[in-house]
Amino acid sequence: MRGSKTLLQALGVFCASGAFAAELDLVELKSPQFVPPSPTWSVVGSLSPTYTENALFSRDNRRRDVFYEPDVSLRLDGSLAPDLTYRIFARAQYEAFATEHLGNAAIARLGGRLTQDLYGWRLTAQYENRHDFDGIFRDLAFTSNDVSGSVARDFQFGNVILSPLALLTYRFSDLPEARRWRFDAVLGIEAKLDSKWSIVSTPFIEAFWFTDGLNAGRQDQIYSVSLGLKYNLAPNVSLTTNVIYEARTSNVPLRHYTDVQIGPRLDFAF
Amino acid sequence: MKRFFALAGATIVLLCTLSAASAQRDSVERGTRMDTDALRDDVRTNRLQIPQHPIAAEQPPQPAPDSGAKAKPKKAKSKKSGTSSQ
Numbered sequence: 001m002r003g004s005k006t007l008l009q010a011l012g013v014f015c016a017s018g019a020f021a022a023e024l025d026l027v028e029l030k031s032p033q034f035v036p037p038s039p040t041w042s043v044v045g046s047l048s049p050t051y052t053e054n055a056l057f058s059r060d061n062r063r064r065d066v067f068y069e070p071d072v073s074l075r076l077d078g079s080l081a082p083d084l085t086y087r088i089f090a091r092a093q094y095e096a097f098a099t100e101h102l103g104n105a106a107i108a109r110l111g112g113r114l115t116q117d118l119y120g121w122r123l124t125a126q127y128e129n130r131h132d133f134d135g136i137f138r139d140l141a142f143t144s145n146d147v148s149g150s151v152a153r154d155f156q157f158g159n160v161i162l163s164p165l166a167l168l169t170y171r172f173s174d175l176p177e178a179r180r181w182r183f184d185a186v187l188g189i190e191a192k193l194d195s196k197w198s199i200v201s202t203p204f205i206e207a208f209w210f211t212d213g214l215n216a217g218r219q220d221q222i223y224s225v226s227l228g229l230k231y232n233l234a235p236n237v238s239l240t241t242n243v244i245y246e247a248r249t250s251n252v253p254l255r256h257y258t259d260v261q262i263g264p265r266l267d268f269a270f
Numbered sequence: 271m272k273r274f275f276a277l278a279g280a281t282i283v284l285l286c287t288l289s290a291a292s293a294q295r296d297s298v299e300r301g302t303r304m305d306t307d308a309l310r311d312d313v314r315t316n317r318l319q320i321p322q323h324p325i326a327a328e329q330p331p332q333p334a335p336d337s338g339a340k341a342k343p344k345k346a347k348s349k350k351s352g353t354s355s356q
Contacts, residue, residue, distance in 0.1 A: 188313030
């Protein structure tokens, strides 16, 4: 009798564990799989009247002027996996000078990018087809295809956010003089004073290696520092007043310049 | 005299070519400021809250067939916010 009781208990445990295993299998089968959310669109842009000390990037013929620069992008954002996002964008921007109309220029871009999140770092591959115009969308100067890769991350220390970004680009172009490698190292800095006000700065170094045409062998470096005060009008609208100092050095001495830019800038996203 | 005209013609053609090439090179220069602005934007707009508008309404979650209980379908959100990534 005692033996049959033990057998029954053992059988009970065996059946229960079997049922538990079956439950586990069901749980595994029902485990949530990634369903890509519907892509979203947004409009991001800025408006900025800016004073410049050197409208034409000239070493010797410095012309002071004020220019107006609207910049608008239409974006389509989506996800392919929890840590893999994509963006397709169209972007138009131009610079219109008050007196130095020779400096007027415009750029229209169409492109896409893939961003992989890896241990908190954003790895991005981007393709951009762009059209550079002389004047405000007046004469097409050249057409380019930019291929780039970048790595970026945000670090927060109390009220300070540091955003380092490294970017490498090659420009293919129908104009040989425009073909070049470009490397950027940027550090975005934002120190929040309160919920509305921040001090911002975006120092960066850019290096260019031109590869073809009359610019073959030319190497430029741009050093830029800036200091600004940002006011958040809303979570998606901000007004920033910036002072920017920029200097370019080159192995072509004629291409040296320095410039100071001062102006307010309205950034928006809808 | 013929040599003079040929030389003058060649000089004019050369000057025009150099001028055109120089103008093209200046076109390359003109976009510099907008390119550096675009670079700053990649960092700056990262901190703007970007309203995102779905291009298609989200589907309400389907109740499990063996759940038994009647699940009320949730209304699809027409607008949601997020922070842009770079």
